[in-house]
Amino acid sequence: MSSPADPRLAPSPAQPDSQLWRTAAPTLFVLMWSTGFIGAKAGLPYAEPMTFLGLRFAVVGAVMLVVVAAARAPWPKTWHAAGHIAAVGLLMHGVYLGGVFASIHHGLPAGISALIVGLQPLLTATVVGPLLGERVTRQQWLGLALGLAGVALVLGDNAFDRATGGAVLLSLLALAGITAGTLYQKRFAAHADLRTAAVIQYATAAIAVLALAAPLETMRIVWSREFVLALLWLSLVLSLGAVSLLYLLIRRGAAAKVASLFYMVPPMTAVFAWFLFGETLGGGALVGMAIAVIGVALVQRA
Numbered sequence: 001m002s003s004p005a006d007p008r009l010a011p012s013p014a015q016p017d018s019q020l021w022r023t024a025a026p027t028l029f030v031l032m033w034s035t036g037f038i039g040a041k042a043g044l045p046y047a048e049p050m051t052f053l054g055l056r057f058a059v060v061g062a063v064m065l066v067v068v069a070a071a072r073a074p075w076p077k078t079w080h081a082a083g084h085i086a087a088v089g090l091l092m093h094g095v096y097l098g099g100v101f102a103s104i105h106h107g108l109p110a111g112i113s114a115l116i117v118g119l120q121p122l123l124t125a126t127v128v129g130p131l132l133g134e135r136v137t138r139q140q141w142l143g144l145a146l147g148l149a150g151v152a153l154v155l156g157d158n159a160f161d162r163a164t165g166g167a168v169l170l171s172l173l174a175l176a177g178i179t180a181g182t183l184y185q186k187r188f189a190a191h192a193d194l195r196t197a198a199v200i201q202y203a204t205a206a207i208a209v210l211a212l213a214a215p216l217e218t219m220r221i222v223w224s225r226e227f228v229l230a231l232l233w234l235s236l237v238l239s240l241g242a243v244s245l246l247y248l249l250i251r252r253g254a255a256a257k258v259a260s261l262f263y264m265v266p267p268m269t270a271v272f273a274w275f276l277f278g279e280t281l282g283g284g285a286l287v288g289m290a291i292a293v294i295g296v297a298l299v300q301r302a
Helices: 019-046 049-071 079-105 110-117 120-132 138-155 165-188 194-216 225-252 255-277 283-301
Strands: none
Touching: 019 049, 019 079, 019 110, 019 225, 019 255, 049 079, 049 194, 049 225, 079 110, 079 165, 079 194, 079 225, 110 138, 110 165, 110 255, 120 138, 120 165, 120 255, 138 255, 138 283, 165 225, 194 225, 225 255, 255 283
């Protein structure tokens, strides 16, 4: 982190330093991020995963390029800095989202994919000390363990009955991508301008996934109302809103504490699935949600 005199860390509308920010931002992030799995489930019947993601990244990149031009946002001063930003985009968007979308496309239920990616806090806490010098306390370890137990209860003991090995491996790849991307962002690109960084990251991710789509997919899209709504939601709300909020949270908080928020994503995904698709929640799921909330609270308050 830079010294307090660094103007990039001065309080601003984009980085409010208040109790409202500390309370509302994590809650808003969890709500927004949880809809990503629902959007993938809604849109994938109409386009193959890499084709879907390539179009999504292109839309977001184009929107952000207009924003950058209008605001005259600063670009990275060196190619080295731009390379770090591109690497974050490849991990956070290409590897993470590519793995999630491909796993759901190949038969893994969205809730199970959310559960696997929900292991990120434990993986982050395991490596955060050596890489970033952050100390993970006993209370945080307890909170992380409770969060994992709560997530497992939400999704049930028989969650993997319908999962294929290849689809599980794709979700594990997504887990590695989001964990590495979070740590890399914190270490090497924490102070990049979010607007120009978004253009670089989504352009990098679009090139990567379309390079996979060309030889592996038909690249055919069925332009239904459901697909357009899913594309717009994932592009504008998730890729612009939630990801930018994630980067702000990473910038202003310890990596292990930010990662603990991902424990709330599977429970919230289950709630959205119940509301939108009629999937019921049993008593075990409700207990699991409560345990996950307690776990996140322990990590956040440590």
